[in-house]
Structures are given as C-alpha cells and as structure tokens.
Amino acid sequence: xxxxxxxxxxxxxxxxxxxxxxxxxxxxxxxxxxxxxxxxxxxxxxxxxxxxxxxxxxxxxxxxxxxxxxxxxxxxxxxxxxxxxxxxxxxxxxxxxxxxxxxxxxxxxxxxxxxxxxxxxxxxxxxxxxxxxxxxxxxxxxxxxxxxxxxxxxxxxxxxxxxxxxxxxxxxxxxxxxxxxxxxxxxxxxxxxxxxxxxxxxxxxxxxxxxxxxxxxxxxxxxxxxxxxxxxxxxxxxxxxxxxxxxxxxxxxxxxxxxxxxxxxxxxxxxxxxxxxxxxxxxxxxxxxxxxxxxxxxxxxxxxxxxxxxxxxxxxxxxxxxxxxxxxxxxxxxxxxxxxxxxxxxxxxxxxxxxxxxxxxxxx
Amino acid sequence: xxxxxxxxxxxxxxxxxxxxxxxxxxxxxxxxxxxxxxxxxxxxxxxxxxxxxxxxxxxxxxxxxxxxxxxxxxxxxxxxxxxxxxxxxxxxxxxxxxxxxxxxxxxxxxxxxxxxxxxxxxxxxxxxxxxxxxxxxxxxxxxxxxxxxxxxxxxxxxxxxxxxxxxxxxxxxxxxxxxxxxxxxxxxxxxxxxxxxxxxxxxxxxxxxxxxxxxxxxxxxxxxxxxxxxxxxxxxxxxxxxxxxxxxxxxxx
Amino acid sequence: xxxxxxxxxxxxxxxxxxxxxxxxxxxxxxxxxxxxxxxxxxxxxxxxxxxxxxxxxxxxxxxxxxxxxxxxxxxxxxxxxxxxxxxxxxxxxxxxxxxxxxxxxxxxxxxxxxxxxxxxxxxxxxxxxxxxxxxxxxxxxxxxxxxxxxxxxxxxxxxxxxxxxxxxxxxxxxxxxxxxxxxxxxxxxxxxxxxxxxxxxxxxxxxxxxxxxxxxxxxxxxxxxxxxxxxxxxxxxxxxxxxxxxxxxxxxxxxxxxxxxxxxxxxxxxxxxxxxxxxxxxxxxx
Numbered sequence: 001x002x003x004x005x006x007x008x009x010x011x012x013x014x015x016x017x018x019x020x021x022x023x024x025x026x027x028x029x030x031x032x033x034x035x036x037x038x039x040x041x042x043x044x045x046x047x048x049x050x051x052x053x054x055x056x057x058x059x060x061x062x063x064x065x066x067x068x069x070x071x072x073x074x075x076x077x078x079x080x081x082x083x084x085x086x087x088x089x090x091x092x093x094x095x096x097x098x099x100x101x102x103x104x105x106x107x108x109x110x111x112x113x114x115x116x117x118x119x120x121x122x123x124x125x126x127x128x129x130x131x132x133x134x135x136x137x138x139x140x141x142x143x144x145x146x147x148x149x150x151x152x153x154x155x156x157x158x159x160x161x162x163x164x165x166x167x168x169x170x171x172x173x174x175x176x177x178x179x180x181x182x183x184x185x186x187x188x189x190x191x192x193x194x195x196x197x198x199x200x201x202x203x204x205x206x207x208x209x210x211x212x213x214x215x216x217x218x219x220x221x222x223x224x225x226x227x228x229x230x231x232x233x234x235x236x237x238x239x240x241x242x243x244x245x246x247x248x249x250x251x252x253x254x255x256x257x258x259x260x261x262x263x264x265x266x267x268x269x270x271x272x273x274x275x276x277x278x279x280x281x282x283x284x285x286x287x288x289x290x291x292x293x294x295x296x297x298x299x300x301x302x303x304x305x306x307x308x309x310x311x312x313x314x315x316x317x318x319x320x321x322x323x324x325x326x327x328x329x330x331x332x333x334x335x336x337x338x339x340x341x342x343x344x345x346x347x348x349x350x351x352x353x354x355x356x357x358x359x360x361x362x363x364x
Numbered sequence: 365x366x367x368x369x370x371x372x373x374x375x376x377x378x379x380x381x382x383x384x385x386x387x388x389x390x391x392x393x394x395x396x397x398x399x400x401x402x403x404x405x406x407x408x409x410x411x412x413x414x415x416x417x418x419x420x421x422x423x424x425x426x427x428x429x430x431x432x433x434x435x436x437x438x439x440x441x442x443x444x445x446x447x448x449x450x451x452x453x454x455x456x457x458x459x460x461x462x463x464x465x466x467x468x469x470x471x472x473x474x475x476x477x478x479x480x481x482x483x484x485x486x487x488x489x490x491x492x493x494x495x496x497x498x499x500x501x502x503x504x505x506x507x508x509x510x511x512x513x514x515x516x517x518x519x520x521x522x523x524x525x526x527x528x529x530x531x532x533x534x535x536x537x538x539x540x541x542x543x544x545x546x547x548x549x550x551x552x553x554x555x556x557x558x559x560x561x562x563x564x565x566x567x568x569x570x571x572x573x574x575x576x577x578x579x580x581x582x583x584x585x586x587x588x589x590x591x592x593x594x595x596x597x598x599x600x601x602x603x604x605x606x607x608x609x610x611x612x613x614x615x616x617x
Numbered sequence: 618x619x620x621x622x623x624x625x626x627x628x629x630x631x632x633x634x635x636x637x638x639x640x641x642x643x644x645x646x647x648x649x650x651x652x653x654x655x656x657x658x659x660x661x662x663x664x665x666x667x668x669x670x671x672x673x674x675x676x677x678x679x680x681x682x683x684x685x686x687x688x689x690x691x692x693x694x695x696x697x698x699x700x701x702x703x704x705x706x707x708x709x710x711x712x713x714x715x716x717x718x719x720x721x722x723x724x725x726x727x728x729x730x731x732x733x734x735x736x737x738x739x740x741x742x743x744x745x746x747x748x749x750x751x752x753x754x755x756x757x758x759x760x761x762x763x764x765x766x767x768x769x770x771x772x773x774x775x776x777x778x779x780x781x782x783x784x785x786x787x788x789x790x791x792x793x794x795x796x797x798x799x800x801x802x803x804x805x806x807x808x809x810x811x812x813x814x815x816x817x818x819x820x821x822x823x824x825x826x827x828x829x830x831x832x833x834x835x836x837x838x839x840x841x842x843x844x845x846x847x848x849x850x851x852x853x854x855x856x857x858x859x860x861x862x863x864x865x866x867x868x869x870x871x872x873x874x875x876x877x878x879x880x881x882x883x884x885x886x887x888x889x890x891x892x893x894x895x896x897x898x899x900x901x902x903x
Contacts, residue, residue: 317717
C-alpha cells in the first residue's frame with residue numbers, strides 16, 4: 001500500500017510540462033502555507049474563540065492525535081490494531097483513580113494516565129504480539145473487551161454504570177467553563193504538537209527508515225538487519241501513553257468515566273479507522289485530511305448518528321476500492337510529494353542525526 | 365505455409381517500471397517443439413507469464429490460432445488450448461496427487477474454441493501410462509512428493525487440460541540428471557499425440573536435443589534463432605552467455 | 618441445576634457456537650479472509666429469519682429454506698463485487714473493508730429495526746425438554762442445535778475433502794497465485810466459498826435467533842466467539858471448530874456457575890490461556 005515518497009523529476013521539458021511543474025510547486029507551497037496558517041490559528045484560538053469553537057477544536061485535535069497514533073501503528077509499524085480504545089479507556093480510568101480516588105493533583109494524574117497506559121501496554125505487547133496480521137487485529141480487540149470487562153468490575157470505579165468526576169478535579173483546570181475549555185484545549189494542542197514533532201523526528205531518523213522498510217516488506221527489512229521486533233515494540237510503547245493521555249483528557253471533558261463510554265470502540269477506534277483510511281494511511285497529512293472530512297460530514301449530518309457512521313463507512317469502502325492510499329495518497333501523487341517531508345537522503349560525511357545514538361541500539 | 369499456432373510480434377513486457385522483454389518476435393508452428401533457452405534473468409518466465417496474461421503490462425501482439433489474445437484472462441486462454449507447467453511445479457501442497465490431477469481434468473472439461481475438437485484427449489489413464497511411477501502415489505499429498513514426482517504430476521495436470529500448446533517452464537530445475545532424462549523422454553510421445561511444445565530451459569543440451577527449433581533469449585531480446593542441427597553449438601553457447609565472437613571455446617558436456 | 622446438567626448445557630451451547638464459527642472457519646481457511654462483519658451477517662440473517670417467521674407465520678426452522686439461498690447469493694455477490702476486488706492486495710485492505718461493512722451493517726439494522734432486542738418465536742421447541750435420567754434434563758432445542766452442528770461438520774468435511782468443488786476450494790486456499798497462473802477461475806471459486814459461508818450463516822442464524830435475544834449490536838460479540846472458536850480449533854479444521862466451540866461452551870458454563878457476571882469473561886480467559894500454550898490450535902491443518 002506504499003508509494004515512493006518522491007516521484008522522479010520530469011525528463012522531457014515541453015512548454016506544457018514546465019507550466020505544470022511550476023503550478024504543482026506553487027500548489028505545494030500554498031498548501032504548506034495553509035498548514036502554517038492553520039497552526040498559527042490554532043495557537044491564537046484560545047484568545048479569540050468562544051467555548052463552543054474551542055470545544056470543537058479540542059475534539060478535532062483529539063481525533064487527529066488518535067488518528068496519527070493509529071496511523072503510526074498500522075501504516076508504519078505494521079501493527080494492525082482495532083483495540084486502541086483499550087488504552088483510551090485505561091487512561092480515563094487511571095485519571096479518575098489518581099485524581100478522584102487517590103487525591104493526587106489533577107495535572108499529575110494526567111501524567112499518570114499516560115504512565116499507566118504504558119504499563120499496561122507491556123503485557124499486552126507480549127501476549128498479543130504472538131499473533132500476526134489479522135489475528136493480531138482481533139487479538140487487540142479481544143484484549144480491549146477483556147480490559148473493558150475488568151474495568152466494569154473494579155471496586156470503587158462505579159461498576160458497570162461508571163462514576164462522575166468530582167467537581168474539584170474539573171475546577172483545578174479552571175474555575176469558569178471558558179477557562180476550563182481553554183486550558184483543556186491548550187493541553188490537547190500541546191499534546192498534538194508533541195505528537196507531530198515526535199513522529200517527524202522518529203520517521204526521519206534511522207528508526208524511521210527501518211519502519212519504512214518494514215512497511216514495504218517486513219521479511220526483506222529483517223534480512224537487511226532491521227530489528228523489526230524492537231521497532232514494533234518501540235512504536236507500540238510510544239503510542240500507548242499518548243492514547244492514555246487522550247483518554248484522560250476525554251474523561252476530563254466528559255466529567256465522568258464508564259466502561260461503555262471510556263472504552264467506546266465506536267468513538268475511539270471505528271471513527272479513527274475511518275478517518276485514517278479515508279485520509280490516507282502511511283503519511284502525516286492523511287489523518288489531517290481524514291479528520292477534516294469526518295468533521296465536515298459530522299456538521300452536515302449533525303442529528304443523524306447512525307447515518308454519519310454509514311456514510312463514513314461507505315466512503316471508506318469506496319476509498320479502499322479506488323486507492324488504498326486514501327485521499328492524501330491520490331493528492332500526494334498529484335503534488336509530487338509530501339508537505340511535511342519525511343524522505344531520507346543519504347548524508348555526506350558523518351551523519352548528524354540527533355536520534356542516531358538511540359536508534360543504533362534499537363536497530364541492530 | 366500454414367499460419368503459426370503462436371505468433372509473437374514485437375512483444376514488450378514490463379514489471380512495474382522495469383522492462384523485461386524488448387520487442388521479442390517468436391513463432392510456434394503446429395506440431396513443433398520449440399525451445400526457448402537463456403540464462404537466469406533473460407526474461408523466459410516473463411514471456412510465459414505474458415502468454416498466460418499474468419504480467420503488469422504487455423505491449424505488442426500475441427496471436428494464438430489467428431486471434432489476438434490482447435487482455436484475455438488466463439481462464440479463457442486455457443479454454444482455448446494454452447497450458448502452463450509453472451516454474452517450480454506449483455502443485456497444491458495439501459491436495460493429493462489425484463486431486464491435483466483432478467484440477468487439470470476439470471479445466472480440460474471446459475475446453476472450447478476452434479481447437480477443442482482436434483486437441484488430444486488426455487485422460488487419467490493416459491497420464492498414468494506416461495508416468496507409471498505415479499500409479500502408487502495417487503493418494504499421497506503433493507507436499508510429500510520428491511521433486512521429480514512433483515514435476516510428473518505438474519506435467520500430467522497440464523496434459524489433462526487438453527492443451528494445444530504445452531508450455532514448460534524450467535522443467536529440469538532442481539532435479540537430478542537421471543530424473544531429467546526420464547522427464548524429457550516422454551516429450552516426443554506427447555508431441556506425437558499432436559500437442560505442440562514450448563520448452564523454456566536453462567539446460568542447453570536437453571532442450572536442444574528435443575527441439576525442432578530454438579530461440580536464444582538474453583536480457584529480454586532474442587539474440588539467435590534457428591534449428592539445432594543447422595547451428596553450431598559454439599555459436600549457440602556464445603549467444604546464450606552473451607559473449608562477443610572469438611571468445612574462448614567452452615568445454616562441452 | 619446439577620453439575621451434569623450444567624456441563625451438558627455447556628456442550629450444547631458449544632453446538633451453537635460451532636454453527637456460528639463454521640462460516641468464519643471457511644472464510645479464513647479458503648479465502649484467507651477474517652471477516653470482521655461475520656457476526657453482523659449472522660445478526661442480519663437472524664433478523665431476516667425472525668421477520669420471515671412472524672411475517673409468514675411459520676416456525677423459524679422452516680425459514681432456512683428461504684434464507685439459505687438468499688444468504689448464499691449474498692455471500693457470493695459480496696465476494697464477487699466487493700471483497701474480491703481487494704483480494705491479494707495485502708491483508709490490510711480486506712480487513713478494513715470488512716470492518717467498514719460491519720459498521721455499516723450494524724447501523725443499517727439499527728435504522729431498519731431499532732435498538733430493541735428480539736428473539737424468534739420457537740414455540741414448543743423452546744420449552745420442551747427430555748429427561749435422561751435422574752435430575753438430568755436437556756432441552757430439545759439445544760440438543761437439536763448440537764445435532765445440526767455435528768451434521769454440518771460432517772457435511773462440510775465431506776464437501777471439502779471428498780468432492781471436486783472441495784478440491785478446487787482447497788487448491789485456491791493453498792496457493793491462489795498458482796491457481797491463477799494455471800488458469801483456474803479463482804475469483805469464481807472464492808465467490809463460491811463465500812456463498813457457502815452465507816449458507817452456513819443462514820443455518821447458524823436460525824438457531825441463534827431462537828436461542829437468545831439479539832439486537833443490531835450483537836454482531837461483534839458473536840464474531841468474537843466465532844473467532845475464538847476458529848483459532849482454538851485450528852485454522853481450516855471444521856471438526857476442530859466443533860471441539861473448540863464445546864470447550865468454550867463448557868468454560869462459560871463453569872464460569873457462570875462461579876458468578877453469572879463472569880460467564881463471558883471465563884470464555885475469553887480460557888481461550889487466551891489455551892492460545893498462549895498452543896497457538897496453532899487443537900487440530901491445525903498441515
């Protein structure tokens with residue numbers, strides 16, 4: 001499902017093709033400019049936008065981060081998972097546990113939510129990674145089911161019906177509703193930026209090269225000396241804390257936890273899968289495109305929950321039939337490359353890769 | 365002169381952006397045995413896959429019994445009398461010998477087109493007469509056969525498809541010399557029953573021994589063609605290896 | 618209830634689970650497709666069965682005469698029109714496609730039938746039970762389900778291993794590229810396989826609809842059970858599926874004795890434990 005990152009340059013220069021090459025370059029530059037503008041807009045939003053807009057933007061960023069994480073696992077590390085809602089739920093429950101039950105400071109509880117998710121990811125890794133491909137997918141789903149059932153049986157967490165977050169936890173993030181939305185928005189935005197930067201650094205490093213090789217052909221990558229097991233483990237363990245943190249933030253916004261809503265497969269896996277499939281697996285821009293499509297459709301079908309799902313599902317199927325690389329896959333072919341460059345060019349002289357020392361121990 | 369059974373004109377085959385065949389011209393006449401020889405990577409298997417319609421892109425003309433095959437699917441080509449014994453045998457490992465042969469029989473029953481009436485009718489008994497060694501092995505799973513036995517089943521499976529043209533891709537690959545001899549020994553009998561043969565081989569000697577005509581393929585191009593009896597062995601070897609004229613004489617087998 | 622009754626109940630629930638799993642076993646074994654929408658297809662067929670039974674006023678068991686050909690056609694067309702187009706393009710695209718189909722199916726059912734649970738009216742069959750000795754009673758419906766499960770295992774085994782169609786199905790499963798190369802009609806064969814899956818789904822759905830109540834969202838949990846049965850039994854093995862189903866049925870029965878709420882969890886845990894010890898399943902095919 002992978003296309004080369006850059007198309008070879010046109011070798012024949014006819015007047016028509018020169019115009020096309022220039023216009024493509026202009027389009028790329030303008031799209032890049034649009035990305036930067038959006039980033040600026042996101043940064044200033046808390047100062048000018050009202051609570052509703054902030055709420056929608058927070059939801060958009062949540063979907064985006066979850067989509068990026070799933071994309072990293074499936075599109076790069078070849079870990080096909082449909083159970084990531086497990087970690088979102090774990091994060092939510094851990095947040096409640098530390099902030100409400102144990103009385104820790106809510107900010108620290110957010111961090112602990114990420115930590116607990118990481119902790120749970122370790123045994124999940126060892127169990128589920130005995131499976132391959134589609135069996136791995138179902139295995140992650142079974143694990144999510146089991147974790148959800150366990151959460152419903154945990155004493156002190158409200159059982160099957162769940163429990164609300166005590167008000168002091170919510171108020172620690174702001175005394176007024178607007179202030180709370182602002183702070184939650186900023187934390188979500190910060191998480192999204194960290195995720196983006198982290199992914200770019202990872203994918204541009206040697207580890208990222210290994211991942212790209214794995215994505216193309218795992219056996220060949222293994223034969224070339226890429227430590228596929230460790231790379232996959234690395235990706236999985238990097239993704240889990242982000243999922244947990246998002247779960248905690250969701251719990252904070254919903255002001256409650258419950259097995260069905262915190263571990264909701266629809267909200268945290270189904271929609272995310274559709275977003276990435278439609279937008280495009282295996283690129284950083286794809287999930288952005290997919291998330292935009294998701295929200296545009298949601299506003300259009302505001303009152304019809306089931307039809308929103310049916311519509312997204314139908315589009316996903318059409319996209320799968322037409323171009324396995326999604327909308328961005330098609331756009332990128334047309335644009336001749338990614339907006340956020342991830343290609344690897346051989347270094348002249350000594351490599352100055354900052355992640356090199358870490359990754360040389362990871363890739364054997 | 366009668367029009368050829370198989371006529372390839374300027375055949376160009378691409379795997380993605382890589383061009384495997386650069387304008388190949390080739391004919392197989394009815395009742396002939398044609399050998400296509402060449403070293404590894406010459407493009408021999410690409411040619412056979414193109415004949416079955418199983419390549420990414422195929423330009424040029426493939427005429428079969430006077431009709432251009434174009435983009436005809438493999439199932440239809442088999443119905444019209446093309447049968448392939450794939451490289452590496454490619455039997456179905458969990459199926460028994462009888463079941464593997466049965467697949468060929470089912471395909472043979474779907475024979476249609478102009479040559480359906482005249483094509484030789486091979487039945488299970490015919491195949492067992494040609495390969496008596498298979499008789500006690502009918503209920504054995506294909507994955508538990510030796511290479512030579514597998515090759516026999518693969519040829520038998522193709523014969524049961526009632527082919528007008530039988531294409532064998534590297535029959536001798538990985539087999540002991542004695543086994544190869546036994547296999548090649550049955551080919552004249554098959555030819556005698558009216559089946560034309562296109563033998564793709566790395567093994568020069570065997571292929572030239574049974575062939576009426578041969579083509580030499582090097583890096584996707586036909587560098588030499590003719591009759592084995594009219595062409596010097598040294599010339600053939602030179603073209604097989606792509607050596608310029610006047611090189612050292614190679615030892616003969 | 619006595620222990621023997623509980624165990625027998627577990628075995629017969631295993632019969633139902635086997636019926637649910639056969640279709641998945643076929644699609645995994647032959648077409649190499651893990652159909653995430655499998656459970657939803659069973660639920661769809663269950664709704665169809667229930668609607669026909671109430672609409673035509675017949676016993677649900679007789680609806681199979683209508684649902685089998687309908688579901689066969691459905692499976693055939695699904696493979697031919699949709700799933701077959703992404704066959705051989707890696708494992709991700711088919712998985713995602715069945716995932717999308719599953720979601721669409723669930724929501725279409727929600728739109729069409731609402732969220733209420735329902736159950737096909739089985740009449741006397743539901744309540745009749747036989748006495749096999751002191752304190753041992755078995756319901757006729759569960760017994761019939763188990764009998765049908767065994768019969769179906771026999772039938773599928775016969776079809777797969779003693780017929781020309783079966784040989785073709787197994788050939789395409791062994792080496793789809795070779796099958797393509799020598800000119801077999803692999804697309805049509807795979808479609809036949811999915812049609813066969815549809816037929817088994819129709820039979821499974823009939824008993825499923827009578828056994829317990831179902832609603833549009835019951836699909837995934839049924840699919841999960843079917844998946845566990847298939848993996849436990851060993852890929853491609855119909856008899857393995859029957860045995861695996863009985864094991865899970867017994868596990869659930871025993872777990873339910875300890876605590877009703879632990880019933881499904883017990884099944885999952887037993888599956889996970891056996892899987893960790895013997896990942897290839899009970900009767901893996903060579």
